[in-house]
Amino acid sequence: MIGTLFLLSSGLFLGWSLGANDAANIFGTAVGTRMIRFKTAAIISSIFVIIGAIVSGAGASHTLGSLGEVTAISGAFTVALGAALTVLWMTRVKLPVSTSQAVVGAIIGWNFFSNSPVNWDALRTILGAWIFSPILTAIFAFIFFHIIKLIIDNSSIHLVRLDSLTRWGLIIVGAFGAYSLGANNIGNVMGIFINSSPFHDISIGNFIKLSSVHQLFFLGGLAISVGIFTYSKRVMLTVGKSIFRLSPLTAFVAVLSSSIVLFLFASQSLKTFLVSHGLPSFPLVPVSSSQSIVGAIIGISIAKNPKNTNFKMLGKISLGWITTPVGAAMITYILLFFVQNVFGRAVL
Amino acid sequence: MKGLFTNKVKVLETNIDAFLDDVCKAGLILVEGVKAYIRKNPERFEQCYNKVCKLETKADTLRRDIKQKLYYNMLIPESRGDVLGLLETIDTVVDICEKVLEQLSIEQPDIPEELAQDFIELSELSGKAVDSVVQGSRAFFTNIKMVNDFVNKVHFYEHEADQVEKNLKRKAFTTDKIQKFSRRVHIRYFAEKVALVSDVAESVAERLAVYAIKRRM
Numbered sequence: 001m002i003g004t005l006f007l008l009s010s011g012l013f014l015g016w017s018l019g020a021n022d023a024a025n026i027f028g029t030a031v032g033t034r035m036i037r038f039k040t041a042a043i044i045s046s047i048f049v050i051i052g053a054i055v056s057g058a059g060a061s062h063t064l065g066s067l068g069e070v071t072a073i074s075g076a077f078t079v080a081l082g083a084a085l086t087v088l089w090m091t092r093v094k095l096p097v098s099t100s101q102a103v104v105g106a107i108i109g110w111n112f113f114s115n116s117p118v119n120w121d122a123l124r125t126i127l128g129a130w131i132f133s134p135i136l137t138a139i140f141a142f143i144f145f146h147i148i149k150l151i152i153d154n155s156s157i158h159l160v161r162l163d164s165l166t167r168w169g170l171i172i173v174g175a176f177g178a179y180s181l182g183a184n185n186i187g188n189v190m191g192i193f194i195n196s197s198p199f200h201d202i203s204i205g206n207f208i209k210l211s212s213v214h215q216l217f218f219l220g221g222l223a224i225s226v227g228i229f230t231y232s233k234r235v236m237l238t239v240g241k242s243i244f245r246l247s248p249l250t251a252f253v254a255v256l257s258s259s260i261v262l263f264l265f266a267s268q269s270l271k272t273f274l275v276s277h278g279l280p281s282f283p284l285v286p287v288s289s290s291q292s293i294v295g296a297i298i299g300i301s302i303a304k305n306p307k308n309t310n311f312k313m314l315g316k317i318s319l320g321w322i323t324t325p326v327g328a329a330m331i332t333y334i335l336l337f338f339v340q341n342v343f344g345r346a347v348l
Numbered sequence: 349m350k351g352l353f354t355n356k357v358k359v360l361e362t363n364i365d366a367f368l369d370d371v372c373k374a375g376l377i378l379v380e381g382v383k384a385y386i387r388k389n390p391e392r393f394e395q396c397y398n399k400v401c402k403l404e405t406k407a408d409t410l411r412r413d414i415k416q417k418l419y420y421n422m423l424i425p426e427s428r429g430d431v432l433g434l435l436e437t438i439d440t441v442v443d444i445c446e447k448v449l450e451q452l453s454i455e456q457p458d459i460p461e462e463l464a465q466d467f468i469e470l471s472e473l474s475g476k477a478v479d480s481v482v483q484g485s486r487a488f489f490t491n492i493k494m495v496n497d498f499v500n501k502v503h504f505y506e507h508e509a510d511q512v513e514k515n516l517k518r519k520a521f522t523t524d525k526i527q528k529f530s531r532r533v534h535i536r537y538f539a540e541k542v543a544l545v546s547d548v549a550e551s552v553a554e555r556l557a558v559y560a561i562k563r564r565m
Contacts, residue, residue, distance in 0.1 A: 033425055033426055034422060034425040035426075153492075153493060156490040156491050157490070158361050158489050158490050159424060159427060159431070159488070159489045159490070159563075160357050160361050160423060160424060160489070161357055161361065163423060163426075163427075164357045247426055248426055
């Protein structure tokens with residue numbers, strides 16, 4: 001049991017880091033502006049992250065799996081460790097970083113190390129989703145901003161009532177955002193361990209069956225929750241008060257737009273529905289919630305005043321698309337070499 | 349989760365409305381009180397004075413209650429400072445309305461017939477400025493687009509009140525109906541006091557304009 005947990009620890013660390021950082025994208029402004037208490041935000045996001053991970057986490061994880069099948073658990077541990085160290089290092093040197101991009105880079109590092117062919121189709125799909133997701137969020141945010149402004153301008157809602165409605169709105173979109181985050185990003189945390197999962201399927205009575213993947217995702221969801229409870233408060237207060245100064249209403253627009261985009265890139269049932277109705281569907285790919293939120297802020301900024309929009313943020317995002325995967329691939333390659341040749345563990 | 353319950357929201361909305369009603373009434377009573385004093389109707393004047401005293405006490409209680417509810421229930425955290433700032437400055441309008449009638453009641457200035465109409469006009473313009481600033485404040489809470497219209501009205505009435513005040517003071521110091529210099533100064537003092545109501549309304553309106561910009565999405 002301890003050995004299993006140790007081998008999963010790099011993934012669990014990724015989960016913790018995701019919870020610590022990305023929950024702030026959902027509830028940062030709400031907590032920072034004291035619209036919602038941290039405790040309320042933490043409980044809601046923890047519950048819905050776990051539900052999202054278990055219910056809708058498989059789709060995006062599958063795409064990640066198709067990029068490289070890591071079958072040895074020591075290999076999966078090393079790949080996740082490579083991604084985690086990349087996130088840690090890039091955060092320390094204050095470079096924009098996304099767990100999704102670090103994990104993809106780490107898998108490519110494993111592909112190079114194991115001489116496995118890189119699935120270029122899957123990589124193209126993933127890269128396309130990374131570029132498209134902030135743009136799509138910006139479009140959604142632009143539209144939602146104008147719709148909400150129109151509603152508020154044409155209705156005589158009292159400031160106090162509007163405040164109350166905004167709180168409810170922030171809680172509801174926050175729950176949806178946490179669900180989407182769990183669904184879209186659990187693949188980053190536990191996807192790499194799917195092919196080497198140490199768990200077995202469990203049946204409780206004749207009704208409840210928990211597959212090994214569900215158990216992995218539950219564990220990953222718990223790691224995210226621990227990250228939310230232990231470290232996200234200070235990130236939320238920073239996000240809410242300094243980096244992105246959003247009002248509660250614009251935060252509602254930003255979180256709603258970003259959550260929809262994360263959901264579109266995670267929901268298998270939505271994809272099936274769209275395909276069955278002959279509509280264009282979205283690839284199920286883990287995308288960056290931070291970059292999605294930045295996309296939303298740009299969309300809101302364009303809607304408010306295009307002249308004041310800071311497009312430098314876009315440059316920072318695109319830099320992350322290259323530096324993070326390349327850095328993660330290199331770190332993972334070196335780590336795999338050490339784990340295989342110095343510690344004598346089978347990583348392939 | 350406090351503050352999410354609609355009854356708390358409803359109570360606060362009602363209190364804010366009641367507070368603004370009181371400010372509006374204070375402006376109307378000021379006009380009535382000044383008219384009663386000028387037309388030498390002491391009974392009516394005392395009634396107005398007593399009413400404005402009660403209103404001032406009631407408005408203070410409401411303002412404190414609103415403040416307490418806003419902080420205790422952690423309501424409107426983003427605009428709380430602005431709302432409290434607005435309510436506190438607009439409360440000054442009620443205080444000044446009360447002070448004007450109180451000083452008229454105590455000092456009993458002797459206002460000559462030829463200045464009577466100017467005093468009434470000045471109090472009416474101040475009353476209109478108060479009315480417009482109250483409407484602007486209501487718009488701040490419910491219809492932000494309308495705030496500027498009322499702010500402009502307040503500026504207009506304050507400017508008009510300034511002209512009447514200047515004219516009144518000039519007349520006070522040039523008329524041969526007043527013999528003593530101290531009486532001229534006394535009349536100037538009261539002209540400034542009545543005009544002060546519109547000045548304070550204007551400073552509230554200026555704050556209101558800034559708050560409205562901050563509140564826009």
